[in-house]
Amino acid sequence: MTEVRLKHAWSRTFVSAHYDFKAEDPDGVVFGRIRRLDYGPQQGRWEWHMNDDRYTASGVAIAGFEVSKKTAALAVEAAFEEARRRCLSNEDLVR
Numbered sequence: 001m002t003e004v005r006l007k008h009a010w011s012r013t014f015v016s017a018h019y020d021f022k023a024e025d026p027d028g029v030v031f032g033r034i035r036r037l038d039y040g041p042q043q044g045r046w047e048w049h050m051n052d053d054r055y056t057a058s059g060v061a062i063a064g065f066e067v068s069k070k071t072a073a074l075a076v077e078a079a080f081e082e083a084r085r086r087c088l089s090n091e092d093l094v095r
């Protein structure tokens with residue numbers, strides 16, 4: 001089975017954060033975040049958000065929960081890429 005690789009740069013959101021990461025596009029704009037929940041009914045799951053204001057109105061789901069850090073990061077990247085694609089397609093229609 002081929003391993004799916006992340007396409008974007010990921011780093012810790014804060015230096016002291018061990019289970020909290022942010023994603024950046026090639027221009028250095030932060031577009032997503034994942035973090036492991038350590039409490040509540042979702043304890044141990046990973047929360048994800050695609051939070052790039054340029055694309056959040058695209059109609060794509062921008063948040064959710066996953067069972068692992070990798071699947072959460074992939075969900076952020078997929079949401080970002082799809083939202084970006086939809087927004088860029090709509091810009092072409094307006095021109």
